[in-house]
Amino acid sequence: MAKNIIRVFRFKRKNIFLFTVGIVLAAVIINLYNIYAENRYIAALSWTVAGRIIVIDPGHGGIDPGAKGKNGGVEKEITLEVSKRLADLFTQAGAKVILTRQNDTDLSDPGSGSLLARKRQDLIRRVAMANERNADLFLSIHVNSFVSDPGQKGAQTFTQPGSVESKEISEVIQAELSSFLHNSKRKAKEVDYFTTRIARVPAVIVEIGFVSNPQEESAMVKPDYQSKIAWTIYSGVVKYYAQKAS
Numbered sequence: 629m630a631k632n633i634i635r636v637f638r639f640k641r642k643n644i645f646l647f648t649v650g651i652v653l654a655a656v657i658i659n660l661y662n663i664y665a666e667n668r669y670i671a672a673l674s675w676t677v678a679g680r681i682i683v684i685d686p687g688h689g690g691i692d693p694g695a696k697g698k699n700g701g702v703e704k705e706i707t708l709e710v711s712k713r714l715a716d717l718f719t720q721a722g723a724k725v726i727l728t729r730q731n732d733t734d735l736s737d738p739g740s741g742s743l744l745a746r747k748r749q750d751l752i753r754r755v756a757m758a759n760e761r762n763a764d765l766f767l768s769i770h771v772n773s774f775v776s777d778p779g780q781k782g783a784q785t786f787t788q789p790g791s792v793e794s795k796e797i798s799e800v801i802q803a804e805l806s807s808f809l810h811n812s813k814r815k816a817k818e819v820d821y822f823t824t825r826i827a828r829v830p831a832v833i834v835e836i837g838f839v840s841n842p843q844e845e846s847a848m849v850k851p852d853y854q855s856k857i858a859w860t861i862y863s864g865v866v867k868y869y870a871q872k873a874s
Contacts, residue, residue, distance in 0.1 A: 676869035678722030686711035690734030695773035697845035713858035782812020788824035801864030
């Protein structure tokens with residue numbers, strides 16, 4: 629009798645294990661299919677950015693490293709890698725893409741004044757690249773930091789108060805960031821930043837994560853994650869223009 633009970637117990641345990649494995653595999657397959665379907669959907673909408681002028685600004689660079697993480701992550705390096713990937717996506721879709729920098733440099737004149745003065749000159753020249761071309765969109769890519777609270781995490785978009793189109797674009801990008809990165813419930817926010825204030829075209833600042841958060845820092849220096857962030861931002865922009873065209 630005891631042996632029969634043991635056999636039944638083992639049989640049930642085996643069934644439960646197989647059932648659990650089946651559920652996990654099904655969930656993985658469904659998730660992969662959803663990602664595939666979403667990627668196909670975005671690819672089908674890519675015509676909405678064809679011919680548009682998109683200026684992508686990799687935040688900081690040169691004399692200004694930006695925020696730094698405890699494990700070696702540097703904002704100016706992360707933003708450049710993400711921006712290059714983002715530029716490739718827009719270029720492949722037929723957009724006219726301008727990167728404000730393509731290497732570790734800034735746009736200020738050496739010896740032109742204090743660090744603060746050079747930083748201001750650098751920012752003015754970056755935004756001018758969008759203003760002078762009457763760009764459809766100015767995207768400035770940055771990395772956030774909150775050293776006193778390393779638990780802070782998540783990507784977030786920022787726009788100038790009162791800029792209606794900028795806000796609309798930022799909200800769609802924010803929705804994509806929240807959906808694909810699964811790291812934040814943050815909302816698109818209107819803040820008076822110098823770069824967005826002097827922009828005469830739709831402008832969005834995207835803070836892709838917190839370098840002060842060890843987990844996010846570790847992720848943001850990895851090429852695969854940088855590509856994922858770039859795709860997510862691209863997806864948001866494409867969806868915005870698709871909604872506008874419908």
